[in-house]
Amino acid sequence: MDLKEIQNLIKFVAKSGASEVKLEMDDVKITIRTGSDNETTIVQQVPVQAAAPVVQQQAPAPVQATPDAPAASAPANDDSKYITVKSPIIGTFYRKPAPDKPVFVEVGTDIKEGDVLCVIEAMKLFNEIESEVSGKIVKVLVDDSSPVEFDQPLFLVDPS
Secondary structure (H helix, E strand, O other), X not given: XXXXXXXXXXXXXXXXXXXXXXXXXXXXXXXXXXXXXXXXXXXXXXXXXXXXXXXXXHOHHXXXXXXXXXXXXXHHHOOOOOEEEEOOOOEEEEOOOOOOOOOOOOOOOEEOOOOEEEEEEEOOEEEEEEOOOOEEEEEEOOOOOEEEOOOOEEEEEEOO
């Protein structure tokens, strides 16, 4: 990889809202991290043989411990007739537009296409998540002010 490709990768990561990206090629390993308080980008290039044992020990534990527990229990209990509203981005999930405002939706709220269900903060930007379906909120799957991953289930909606 040349410097131009690395710079393009850094720009892509910054725009995507991802907090960390790891890329391993034949003899190079690149890790790009963006901080939440101030936008810092760290690029590391090390030979794969030197870094591989460390990555294998550290990476699987946090990735498997956090998302698997809720994902495993949610589909087992939920009926297939419900539509799952998923997060389109990585960020922090908020049920209210501001701390002193009421929540966007509660369990039992009737919604229609285009209604704002929540906001997700990513890189200091608050993104309104709108409903793509009409129906009734059956369950809120994420706690307020919790971090969410891309494609993580947020709400269950009964379309009937």
